[in-house]
Amino acid sequence: MWKIVWMRKRKVAEFQEKHVYNIPIFTFNDAKKAFDLSELCDEIEDQIPFKLFKNIEVIYIGTFEKLNGRTALYADNAIYIDFNKDNPMTTVEYLENIIHEIAHSLEEDYSHFVFRQDLVNEFKGKRERLMHLLKGEGHTINPILFYNTDYNAEFDDFLANKVGYPLLLSLTMGLFVSPYGATSLQEYFANGFEKYFLDGPETVKSTSPVLYRKIVGVLSGDAD
DSSP, X not given: OHHHHHHHTSOGGGEEEEEETTEEEEEEGGGXXXXXXXXXXXXXXXXXXXXXXXXXXXXXXXXXXXXXXXXEEEETTEEEEEOOTTSOOOHHHHHHHHHHHHHHHHHHHHHHHHTSHHHHHHHHHHHHHHHHHXXXXXXXXXXXXXXOOSOOHHHHHIIIIIIOHHHHHHHHBTTBSSGGGGSOHHHHHHHHHHHHHHTOHHHHHHHOHHHHHHHHHHHHTTTO
């Protein structure tokens, strides 16, 4: 709770505070006027059950060094989301990032259930299929990286900058719920979790049935 106490000691003009359920959400400086925070809070409560916030104490929207170029981050029971005044997010984009980071927060409690071998096998099978599709397009990289389920900066750079989003989107359609799900096993779960709420359960079920069962297990309590 020290984060919240620290925030409230700052000048009122520097931030705006609202609540998602009983959880404070702060916007800073330029972000205060860039979008309707009340609308975002309403959208979050409409989409996400309160119980999924079990590890979240506070949400920050602003400019933070700890993001280190990332759009959003879950760390120390807080969600941090970047605000770019030159290219501000829409309410839906903020919602996407918050749901995504909630998924990462749940890994603390459900990794024993979510990241079992059945999900690893599903993910690796999709990675292997992607490897062959990319090879057909003339893109190759050390095959070992395709079988590494953890995040790898070299592999991430390969997908983002060597392959590029347009081709990756085309190749992953029907294989992953979105291209970002190919990044790592953890992102595969978080990306699917996000799409489950925003695009509907059937989107995940039809593409990644094992991942779908993991999400349902977390939501139903079977993973406890």
